[in-house]
Amino acid sequence: MKIAVCIKQVPDTSVRVKIAPDGKSIDAAGVEHVINPYDEYALEEAVRLKEQVAGSEITLVSLVPDKAQQIVLKALAIGADKAVHIKADNVPNDSLAVAKVLAEELKLGSYDMIFFGKKAVDYDNHQVGAIVAEILNLPCITGCTHYEYSGGKITAYREIEGGVEVYEVVPPVVFTQEKGPHEVRYPQLRELMAARKKPIATKQPNFSAPIMQTVELSYPPPRPAGKIVGKGVEAVPELVRLLREEAKVI
Amino acid sequence: MNSVLVFVEQRQGRIKQSSLEALSEGRRLAKKIGSTVSALVIGNQIDSLVNEISKFGPDFVILVQHNALANYSPDGYRDAFLEVVKQEQPKVILVAGTAMGKDIAPRIAAKIDAGLATDCLAIEITDDAIIATRPVFAGKVLQKLKITSSTKIATLKPNTFRTEEVSTKAPSIKKITPQIDPSKWRAVLRGIQEPEAKKQDVSEASVIVSGGRGMKGPEGYKILEDLATALGGTVGASRAAVDAGWRPHAEQVGQTGKIVSPNLYVACGISGAVQHQVGMANSKVIVAINKDPEAPIFKFADYGIVGDLFEVIPALTREVKKLYGKE
Ligand SMILES: Cc1cc2nc3c(=O)[nH]c(=O)nc-3n(C[C@H](O)[C@H](O)[C@H](O)COP(=O)(O)OP(=O)(O)OC[C@H]3O[C@@H](n4cnc5c(N)ncnc54)[C@H](O)[C@@H]3O)c2cc1C
Numbered sequence: 001m002k003i004a005v006c007i008k009q010v011p012d013t014s015v016r017v018k019i020a021p022d023g024k025s026i027d028a029a030g031v032e033h034v035i036n037p038y039d040e041y042a043l044e045e046a047v048r049l050k051e052q053v054a055g056s057e058i059t060l061v062s063l064v065p066d067k068a069q070q071i072v073l074k075a076l077a078i079g080a081d082k083a084v085h086i087k088a089d090n091v092p093n094d095s096l097a098v099a100k101v102l103a104e105e106l107k108l109g110s111y112d113m114i115f116f117g118k119k120a121v122d123y124d125n126h127q128v129g130a131i132v133a134e135i136l137n138l139p140c141i142t143g144c145t146h147y148e149y150s151g152g153k154i155t156a157y158r159e160i161e162g163g164v165e166v167y168e169v170v171p172p173v174v175f176t177q178e179k180g181p182h183e184v185r186y187p188q189l190r191e192l193m194a195a196r197k198k199p200i201a202t203k204q205p206n207f208s209a210p211i212m213q214t215v216e217l218s219y220p221p222p223r224p225a226g227k228i229v230g231k232g233v234e235a236v237p238e239l240v241r242l243l244r245e246e247a248k249v250i
Numbered sequence: 251m252n253s254v255l256v257f258v259e260q261r262q263g264r265i266k267q268s269s270l271e272a273l274s275e276g277r278r279l280a281k282k283i284g285s286t287v288s289a290l291v292i293g294n295q296i297d298s299l300v301n302e303i304s305k306f307g308p309d310f311v312i313l314v315q316h317n318a319l320a321n322y323s324p325d326g327y328r329d330a331f332l333e334v335v336k337q338e339q340p341k342v343i344l345v346a347g348t349a350m351g352k353d354i355a356p357r358i359a360a361k362i363d364a365g366l367a368t369d370c371l372a373i374e375i376t377d378d379a380i381i382a383t384r385p386v387f388a389g390k391v392l393q394k395l396k397i398t399s400s401t402k403i404a405t406l407k408p409n410t411f412r413t414e415e416v417s418t419k420a421p422s423i424k425k426i427t428p429q430i431d432p433s434k435w436r437a438v439l440r441g442i443q444e445p446e447a448k449k450q451d452v453s454e455a456s457v458i459v460s461g462g463r464g465m466k467g468p469e470g471y472k473i474l475e476d477l478a479t480a481l482g483g484t485v486g487a488s489r490a491a492v493d494a495g496w497r498p499h500a501e502q503v504g505q506t507g508k509i510v511s512p513n514l515y516v517a518c519g520i521s522g523a524v525q526h527q528v529g530m531a532n533s534k535v536i537v538a539i540n541k542d543p544e545a546p547i548f549k550f551a552d553y554g555i556v557g558d559l560f561e562v563i564p565a566l567t568r569e570v571k572k573l574y575g576k577e
Pocket of ligand 1: 559
């Protein structure tokens with residue numbers, strides 16, 4: 001099976017993000033980047049499928065800045081076989097334009113399965129995977145937690161409010177990944193070394209004219225400082241009184 | 251041509267509350283640009299939903315019905331939705347940011363080359379653009395995103411926009427039997443698994459009692475369920491609890507779980523890591539119960555009790571029951 005996994009980098013989720021002086025972008029200085037967690041979950045699922053279906057191969061497709069190559073290397077170490085690095089220092093914040101570039105590249109590979117994270121935890125746009133699928137006219141199941149593969153069919157599990165939708169689909173197909181039951185494997189030093197020898201093709205993107213743009217970024221108002229009502233069980237009646245009379249939520 | 255189209259989601263004949271929020275916002279936007287708002291409902295045998303939808307003042311209700319559309323189908327709903335979009339040529343399409351809404355909106359965007367703003371908290375509209383305010387970086391930053399495509403699509407964050415019942419003239423009803431071909435659908439829904447005990451989803455709950463690693467194990471959640479029941483809410487969890495296998499992922503709150511916005515969020519044995527915080531910081535009121543007075547959660551909780559949750563929670567449940575006269 002030919003599998004593609006699309007990955008991008010996002011700022012480390014534990015750090016503060018700082019708005020740049022232009023008021024429309026994020027200050028990149030000193031920000032550590034990691035693989036978007038949902039893309040990592042997708043990669044893990046892809047590697048599991050590869051292990052199950054002999055002769056499978058995983059290609060990473062990554063539209064990220066030149067300097068983000070370290071995340072491509074890490075993903076290769078986790079279990080991808082090769083990568084296409086589409087280099088762009090300024091990826092527009094326009095999901096449609098991004099999806100078109102990715103679709104253009106993915107079309108060339110005739111993949112059986114294409115994985116995306118359900119969203120990237122930077123701009124949380126939550127749409128690129130499904131748009132790519134529609135452009136390529138492929139079936140697509142979004143927000144899947146995990147999959148079962150048998151007899152050429154894939155069963156995909158998708159969380160909805162209060163339940164799970166179970167889909168069946170025959171490749172070629174696009175999946176977007178929710179956090180699922182499987183933890184992402186941690187690459188060992190040996191795998192990190194081996195990743196350096198895996199092929200990375202580099203390309204240049206051609207973006208369409210944007211129809212979406214950031215006009216302003218701001219910080220949400222901070223939550224006003226709270227108060228410690230008290231210690232232990234004795235504080236409970238006062239808490240209930242405050243929730244009732246002050247906060248009026250019970 | 252200039253209209254606002256709101257997708258009103260139903261499952262099993264039940265309309266999503268967040269779709270009514272979207273409809274109310276659609277009506278407000280339509281008013282601002284002097285246009286009409288249409289409610290689009292897709293399903294099968296859904297005529298009876300018109301009454302409830304009408305309360306929120308749409309000018310038109312468009313019912314698209316087919317027996318193959320009784321349940322959600324990504325291919326089927328997309329085709330049915332697109333058929334209406336091609337007829338109506340709306341200027342703005344609003345969709346509630348539910349599992350279904352998040353799935354269908356980008357598909358429509360792709361097919362008509364429209365810009366899509368997801369998870370919107372507010373929308374401004376002008377003659378040729380919308381500017382959507384939406385949380386980015388998991389809510390650490392707010393973005394104003396301007397969309398200038400001829401049709402603009404937005405999904406709205408549930409529990410954010412006000413519903414507004416209005417008494418206007420009854421809407422006109424359009425009924426459509428869509429030109430769909432189920433034999434061409436490729437992703438086929440085989441079933442919907444529901445947990446044995448039906449439970450309100452954290453993304454839709456107005457009260458959430460959440461437990462973290464401090465619960466010590468799956469058994470600990472019993473006391474949280476009791477408190478949630480007393481408060482009329484539902485149980486949530488931190489990632490530590492989910493990764494330990496104590497609770498299902500559907501209950502996880504945070505960056506890689508659900509972003510919730512209840513009236514009341516009670517965090518029990520949760521330290522308040524930033525990835526958890528971003529999932530619940532939009533709660534109206536946050537209560538923290540933690541034995542460590544230095545736990546970061548106390549920095550952003552409105553009310554805190556320092557203490558052992560295994561003592562505090564049952565006492566709290568008793569007090570709440572007393573208040574509601576259930577004891
Ligand atoms: C990419 C990424 C994504 C993440 N996404 C999420 C996410 O979506 N959601 C999420 O929650 N986390 C997420 N995390 C993990 C996050 O960083 C924290 O590790 C996690 O939230 C900690 O969970 P916790 O608060 O339950 O556990 P801990 O941090 O271990 O805290 C347990 C707390 O319980 C208290 N406690 C213990 N016993 C008692 C008792 N008897 N009575 C009262 N208090 C007690 C302790 O004082 C402590 O404060 C993510 C991390 C990464 C790197």
